Amino acid sequence: MIELQLDLFQYDFMRVALAAGLASAVLCGIIGIYVILNKIVFISDGIAHAAFGGIGLGYFLGFDPLLFGVGSAILTAIGIGMVSGRARISEDTAIGVFMATGMALGVMLLTLSEGYARDLYGYLFGNILAVTVNDVLLISALTLVILFLTYILYKEFLIMSFDPVYGEAIGLPVKSLRLLL
Known part of the structure; x- marks a missing residue:
């Protein structure tokens, strides 16, 4: 064994x-x-899902989706920090708004994209055996x-x-x- x-x-x-x-x-x-x-335990899930909007944008424009996803993740993290600091809303609320917006944008752009869409779950969840x-x-x-x-x-x-x-x-x-x- x-x-x-x-x-x-x-x-x-x-x-x-x-x-x-x-x-x-x-x-x-x-x-x-x-x-x-x-108390920002929701942040990793929120940023990962919000980065899906960047992946969709990269796919839609015909560029490397991963690069756009990383850029989107960084902008999302900065946006969450700025919005929750200035708007007097909780960080969980800001994270939820960015997450929903990014996911919706990603799904919309991927739907509008032409051609074959790769395994989109791989961008969200990954596969450690493919590293x-x-x-x-x-x-x-x-x-x-x-x-x-x-x-x-x-x-x-x-x-x-x-x-x-x-x-x-x-x-x-x-x-x-x-x-x-």
């Missing part, structure tokens, strides 16, 4: 999937703490950047997470830190 399980790692795609899973586990473990402390070595390098690089940022900004993130009013009182850029998070 153990030999059978270890035989799985004779395939390159299984080793790459394991490396991606391990790098993602470290990254999610670090980010997850701050996400829970700051490439370049994807693992990207995930690892992001993990290192996040590790570095959390090491440098540990005290600031801690203060922001537990007492943002105190953070503002001592001069921390709480809004900028929250947007970075």
